[in-house]
Amino acid sequence: xxxxxxxxxxxxxxxxxxxxxxxxxxxxESDREREKDRLTYCEFKTRAHPLAKALQNSGFSxxxxxxxxxxxxxxxxxxxxxxxxxxxxxxPLDYKLTPDDQxxxxxxxxxxxxxxxxxIWRQLAASSLRASAVNVKTILITEAPPNADLSGAHRWxxxxxxxxxxxxxxxxxxxxxxxxxxxxxxxxxxxxxTHENYLEQCVALTSLYPFAPGVRYLSILPTNHAIDFMxxxxxxxxxxxxxxxxxxxxxxxxxxxxxxxxxxxxxLVPLVLKNLQKGLQARFDALPPGKRxxxxxxxxxxxxxTKSQPRLALSRRLLKxxxxxxxxxxxxxxxxxxxxxPQTLQFFYDLxxxxxxxxxLTEAGTAITxxxxxxxxxxxxxKPLPGMEVRILNPDADGIGEVSVRSKTVMSGYLxxxxxxxxxxxDGWLLTxxxxxxxxxxxxxxxxxxxxxxxxxxxxxxxxxxxxxxxESLPVEEFCIFAANYIWPKRSMTGEQLLLVLHLEQGQSLTxxxxxxxxxxxxxxxxxxxVHGIVLFAEDFxxxxxxxxxxxxxxERLAQQDRANAILPL
Amino acid sequence: xxxxxQTTQEVxxxxxxxxxxxxxxxxxxxxxxxxxxxxxxxxxxxxSRLENHFGIELPDYExxxxxxxxxxxxxxxxxx
Numbered sequence: 001x002x003x004x005x006x007x008x009x010x011x012x013x014x015x016x017x018x019x020x021x022x023x024x025x026x027x028x029e030s031d032r033e034r035e036k037d038r039l040t041y042c043e044f045k046t047r048a049h050p051l052a053k054a055l056q057n058s059g060f061s062x063x064x065x066x067x068x069x070x071x072x073x074x075x076x077x078x079x080x081x082x083x084x085x086x087x088x089x090x091x092p093l094d095y096k097l098t099p100d101d102q103x104x105x106x107x108x109x110x111x112x113x114x115x116x117x118x119x120i121w122r123q124l125a126a127s128s129l130r131a132s133a134v135n136v137k138t139i140l141i142t143e144a145p146p147n148a149d150l151s152g153a154h155r156w157x158x159x160x161x162x163x164x165x166x167x168x169x170x171x172x173x174x175x176x177x178x179x180x181x182x183x184x185x186x187x188x189x190x191x192x193x194t195h196e197n198y199l200e201q202c203v204a205l206t207s208l209y210p211f212a213p214g215v216r217y218l219s220i221l222p223t224n225h226a227i228d229f230m231x232x233x234x235x236x237x238x239x240x241x242x243x244x245x246x247x248x249x250x251x252x253x254x255x256x257x258x259x260x261x262x263x264x265x266x267x268l269v270p271l272v273l274k275n276l277q278k279g280l281q282a283r284f285d286a287l288p289p290g291k292r293x294x295x296x297x298x299x300x301x302x303x304x305x306t307k308s309q310p311r312l313a314l315s316r317r318l319l320k321x322x323x324x325x326x327x328x329x330x331x332x333x334x335x336x337x338x339x340x341x342p343q344t345l346q347f348f349y350d351l352x353x354x355x356x357x358x359x360x361l362t363e364a365g366t367a368i369t370x371x372x373x374x375x376x377x378x379x380x381x382x383k384p385l386p387g388m389e390v391r392i393l394n395p396d397a398d399g400i401g402e403v404s405v406r407s408k409t410v411m412s413g414y415l416x417x418x419x420x421x422x423x424x425x426x427d428g429w430l431l432t433x434x435x436x437x438x439x440x441x442x443x444x445x446x447x448x449x450x451x452x453x454x455x456x457x458x459x460x461x462x463x464x465x466x467x468x469x470x471x472e473s474l475p476v477e478e479f480c481i482f483a484a485n486y487i488w489p490k491r492s493m494t495g496e497q498l499l500l501v502l503h504l505e506q507g508q509s510l511t512x513x514x515x516x517x518x519x520x521x522x523x524x525x526x527x528x529x530x531v532h533g534i535v536l537f538a539e540d541f542x543x544x545x546x547x548x549x550x551x552x553x554x555x556e557r558l559a560q561q562d563r564a565n566a567i568l569p570l
Numbered sequence: 571x572x573x574x575x576q577t578t579q580e581v582x583x584x585x586x587x588x589x590x591x592x593x594x595x596x597x598x599x600x601x602x603x604x605x606x607x608x609x610x611x612x613x614x615x616x617x618s619r620l621e622n623h624f625g626i627e628l629p630d631y632e633x634x635x636x637x638x639x640x641x642x643x644x645x646x647x648x649x650x
Contacts, residue, residue, distance in 0.1 A: 119631035248630055250614050275611045458610060527603040527637055
């Protein structure tokens with residue numbers, strides 16, 4: 001691994017990595033059964049440098065911003081490297097957002113360059129909001145068919161400048177990326193992450209889960225997500241490891257990739273991990289009684305022998321079939337993006353597949369705590385990573401309070417939001433809004449949220465305010481959206497739901513017609529953003545002098561109703 | 571060559587069989603996430619079944635953001 005303490009920026013570290021590991025494979029790209037691409041670090045460089053030169057020729061320079069909206073593939077990483085090489089600021093955007101949301105964030109980020117894929121561009125180009133993002137001057141699109149209507153964009157594949165590009169150095173304190181942790185509604189939260197944030201986080205994470213040449217990481221979480229950016233790009237590249245991309249993320253192709261590419265690490269969101277558990281459990285349940293008995297005995301032996309720490313070689317021998325299905329080289333499944341149920345984590349650990357369970361948020365630079373597996377603790381989210389100071393604010397009688405963090409990995413602030421930044425980072429401490437406590441061995445346990453938001457099992461952060469635009473002009477007196485657990489706090493991080501609170505007009509009732517209107521609007525939202533129930537409130541919403549809803553006071557009043565009776569199904 | 575109506579009907583039949591819901595409970599404009607009570611992964615499973623049935627490949631990007639049977643059927647129809 002490169003000694004990252006010596007480096008000032010992501011670009012400088014990656015530049016040296018391409019030389020240091022020149023002959024090693026860095027990228028493999030597969031589409032269904034077909035392998036589309038396999039690149040060494042040297043070949044990666046020969047593809048990235050002409051792109052960097054083309055960007056520079058177009059006027060792109062240090063501190064300029066360039067957005068990427070792409071599915072996981074080699075051109076994502078090549079483009080990101082080219083942006084860093086030019087000293088630019090990367091704005092990685094979620095390809096699953098609607099085109100209108102994407103334009104909104106493109107405008108908010110003030111990106112001058114957009115790099116995207118042709119199918120995504122087709123939808124973006126058709127959006128009426130395109131005209132609002134006048135800041136986007138250069139658009140490069142990958143994989144456009146011959147004779148395709150490019151609608152003012154240029155082909156990525158033809159964006160090749162002649163001659164060597166000029167490397168533009170950055171300092172550790174400079175902004176490296178703007179990562180949107182949420183906020184496609186009224187107030188986008190663009191986390192400004194510095195080069196130092198990434199360099200420090202990479203050192204901390206790889207000290208627990210090391211990468212090296214020969215190690216292969218399967219990239220499934222979107223690369224715009226903080227986790228995949230770190231463990232599916234910057235981490236492996238600074239250690240000479242390889243990243244495997246799948247262009248088709250159907251479960252059957254993901255399953256096949258493990259043995260085919262001898263995967264060492266993979267990151268998953270809880271939803272996918274649970275699905276994997278379900279599939280494995282069904283296979284175990286289908287075993288004939290005799291075989292099942294032997295299998296259960298082997299799992300029990302493995303469990304006993306790995307109680308204090310994982311013993312991969314032993315587990316691979318004991319539970320050969322299971323490990324063969326995972327390719328035989330899997331060292332750990334990294335799970336993140338949302339809370340994972342302990343029972344799921346334990347299921348995999350008992351099979352000899354350690355799950356690196358942790359806790360983090362984009363604002364803190366990916367991970368705050370990670371299970372160090374010494375021993376494995378499914379009921380916690382692990383211990384703070386090296387360099388992380390974590391404390392519990394205002395603990396109650398049970399020791400539970402708000403988790404706060406101080407570290408070199410904490411973002412410099414929210415883009416264009418000094419007030420929000422000041423509310424979130426107080427005296428150098430990042431207030432996470434999550435409730436937790438430390439147990440006697442220093443492991444962090446989480447017990448719900450203080451803030452009005454939910455995180456889905458797919459790892460999506462949803463803030464109620466962002467959903468409210470979908471219900472604008474709903475024919476009621478007033479409405480707003482809440483996370484159910486914000487109104488009725490639960491000491492749980494799972495099964496979180498959004499609720500639509502309605503104050504009906506005088507004499508109005510919740511008719512079938514109104515329900516239909518609500519359902520139709522709800523269905524236009526992406527499926528993970530939808531509200532799950534309605535709560536009626538008979539009084540005026542408490543508001544500030546500027547007519548903003550006082551959500552905390554409204555939540556307190558709503559909480560006077562019984563939760564089970566108050567929530568009406570949609 | 572199937573008509574779009576035939577394709578839509580086959581999509582509905584396959585979804586009802588795969589997720590074991592009564593065929594007559596599904597309509598073309600239904601949101602399949604909501605009506606079938608499925609998550610994004612289960613939707614991917616359905617896509618694989620549909621690919622096998624129609625003998626086509628549906629790239630992930632083609633179905634990005636699609637959540638009703640009618641639009642799904644039209645994406646399939648364009649590849650038949």
